[in-house]
Amino acid sequence: MHSQKDLHQTGETVAESGHYFDKDGEHIALKQGDTFPNCPKTNQPTSWRHENHEHRTGDEVTETxxxxxxxxxxxxxxNGDKFPNCPKTNQSTTWKHVQ
Incomplete structure (x- = not known):
């Protein structure tokens, strides 16, 4: 099962500057030392993941x-889907969120 160690929650301090996606697919740029905000769309607490994070076939999708x-x-x-095999080869693969 996929580790949740790369998920950051609203209110936590940003350790690595960069672009992040929340569980609804909202995109935001944050700097080290910033605080992870609520979802920009819903204004509710949410989870965030760095854009360069890789997912593997079978992991649960945490951002639409x-x-x-x-x-x-x-x-x-x-959100909630499972990452599929490669559509071309039908083999296990890694996935990244597109900006």
């Missing part, structure tokens, strides 16, 4: 959005 695998194949996934 467009993802690209290591072969460049793109898929639209929804």
């Amino acid at each position: 959005g467009l993802y690209v695998d290591q072969d460049g194949e793109k898929v639209e996934l929804t």
Whole structure:
């Protein structure tokens, strides 16, 4: 099962500057030392993940959005889905959130 160590919650301090996505796919740029905000769309507490985080086939999707695998194949996934095999090869792969 996928580790939740890369998930950050509203109110936590940002340790690494960069672009982050929340569980609803909202995108925001944060700097080290900032505080993770509520979801910009819903104004509710949420979880955040750095855009460069990789997911593996079978992991649970924690942010709705467009993802690209290591072969460049793109898929639209929804929070709660499972990351699929590569659409081209049907083999396990890694996925990244598309900006």
